[in-house]
Amino acid sequence: MEVSSTKGVLSHLSLLEVKARSRKTRHQQPSQIKELKAKVEALRIQRNQLRAQIETHKNLQKLRISMDTQCRNGEEEEKVEEEEMDQDSENSQLLRLMARHTQLKDLLAAHHIIGGYNITKASHGKGVCVSLTTAYEGIYLETYNMELNLRPKIRITRHNIPPFIPLNSLVEQGNMQMDVGDFLDSLSKHLNGFAGRKQQLKLVKELHKSVEVLESNVLCSILVLLLIVPKKKTAVLCTLTYTDHTRCLPTQVKFLCEADTELPDSPAWKKNCSLLMETPVHQALTAMRKTEAIV
Template sequence: MEKLGKNMEGATTKGVLGHLSQLEVEARSRKTHPHPQQRSRVKELKAEAEALMTQRDQLKAEIQTHKSLQKLRMSMDKQRTNEEEEEMDEDSENSQLLQLMASHTHLRDLLHAHHLIGGYDIIKTRQGRGVCVSVGTAYEGVYLDTYNLEIDLKPMLRIGRHNIPPFIPLNSLAERSDMQTNMRAFLDTLSRHLNAFAGRKQQLKFVKEQQKSVEVMESNVLCSILVLMFTVPREKTAVLCTLDYTDHTRCLPTRVHFECEDKELPDSPEWKKNCSLLMETPVHKALTTMKKMGNIV
């Protein structure tokens, strides 16, 4: 019996030791070969750590840049302050006040004159004995040329120097608008003439740039006459088109005339529509429509 008890005790001890040994092996195995989920989590933590370090470096660089800019601004402000202090004298405050009052009076006079003449730019000339008026031109939202004219105020209103084109009847417009009593009416009329001329000139420019198959046969400096050569695609017939802008305050023609060997073509319904199109639409846009419809090459 005593021998049997010793054998059982040895077996129990061996079993416990074996179990412990097995647990140790499994623990080592887990350290050496971690679970897939553990490996994935480790990668995520490493990636997050790298991203945070990158963000930290960027913030450091931005902070350093802001510090450098702040130092530069402080240095420039200090230099500007020193220069202003050097330029100041004992009467500087009184001088600045007088300049401010003069500027205020000048601005008030300009605003009053600006209102009286309908919003045109104006500046005083020759110590208030005259004014210089600027008239801007534009077409389809694009600002073009600006024209200036100097008007003497005393003893009566009189047009002096100017850069208005010579084919614009400036003196005639001044007489018809009664410039002496209605300056705004004169400037409005002049503005319509100049803007219409600028619009016609711009249309002619677009025709030359956009319609290579259309030949410009004739035009004048006022762009009040425009002669174009078309080609009808089917018969290869040449059509001479004359646009007459008798109303010099408009960008559209008052008369359109077609000439070609086919005497019946100008009176055809198709070309009557083309005539109406040219009279109601800017010429460069009308030509684009005519080309899309297959009326010209």
Template sequence: MEGASTRGVLSHLSLLEERARGRRGQVPGQQSRVKELRAQVEALRAQRDQLKAEIRTHKNLQKLRAPEDLQRQEEEMDAESESSELWRLMARHSELTDLLQAHRLIGGYDVIKTRQGKGLCFSLPTAYEGVYLETYNLEVDLKPKVRIRGHNIPPFIPLSNLAEQSDLQTGMRAFLDAVSLHLNAFAGRKQQLTLLKEQHKSVEVMESNLLCSILVLMFTVPEGKTPLLCTLAYTDHTRCLPTQVHLDCKDKRLPDSPQWKKSCSLLMEVPVHRALTAMKKTRTIV
């Protein structure tokens, strides 16, 4: 009986040993499978993180591109984000530009009260080709009647004549429009002269006046390096373009040539700095 019991125990131990050996033989395969599964998990996690980043980027782009609810977008954006701050500044700049353009289109003028409401001071800005230049100021008395009190407008602008023509008592808007027209025309002629000197070093400015109503230029004609004087007269002081063009050259036939007649027409139709660029391209001048 004891022998049988001993054999039974030995058989059970032998079975356990065989199972243990079998399990040890499976461990390398299981470890390889675990590594494979872990690699898949890491790949899925990386893909998940990438998708989350793409979703966040897409949502931010939708917020920035939407034309409405600008205020709500600004509140939702991160206040400390540099890109968000840049977008807010760009949106504000665009808004102010639109307001300023509308203000100018309706003929608006910036005005403040002076001397406890007894007077008004108007700001008259000037601009040329989208660039704002000088701003002038004009103050008027309101009582006992409307009259010009002070200003920094150039003396060659005929303020007195413009005031008489517009009747300040009833036509202040017409008066301001007329003054602004003269100022912007003057600023445009002056800016053209500045651009001419910057862009066309080969063209010599022989003469100009304070009003920029007379401009005498020295051209060099390619044929024989012939010098030619060109006088631009701006007799209409409300415009930026000349009303007369006169040429003077030793070769008397040159000003009457078809090419120079065409150039004279160009100078009367296009700002002088642009006209000279076109003339250089066609080899009319050096």
């Protein structure tokens, strides 16, 4: 009897458990259906957003091609086919702004890649023209231009770089194909070094009338000056040599005085030698005049 009674209780408990699970399943079904509907709606919204993004991207590409073509042809007005896009609509105006924004971002990225040099498109988009501006003591001097063809490899097609600047050597030394920015930096240093030395020579002639320029070359890498010592009106020949063509300061200074052979080795003129090595020549001559080393 006991065994039968126990089995009856267990069967009853099992039946109750089945009924409870059934009720729980019925209660869960509406919430699961609601959750699935929400997921479907979210996916539908995501699909529509992706379609809109694809359409916007296509329109942006068309506008970018149109803008690039207009830039090459020098046109100012935007021309888009009316059947594809209404220019007076707010959406089309927004798209044009977005296209202009991406165009400016691309130009800014290119500007950053080449080290901040000013560039313009050339050869119908197949090349670029790079402008290299020189300056000395905060004054802008000459600007040089160089046209680079980008296809199939980077090469210089036209330029107005002075012939005494070792352009071919700089191309060979720097890997222009892999790092055009490094090549432009080296070239810019040579151009600014030359411009700085040339400007110093100009200032010497303008500021120091008593100093005679006996010799200088086109690269301004050699400068021979005739200096006059005040007391005995002794002439001193000063030769400045600039072996580092990227710099504006000389790498060697020599004095020659036939009337007083010991003068170049005197402490005062050794100090003048150091001054000319460390200071731009026009400023050094001004300092030498203040100490009455020269007239």
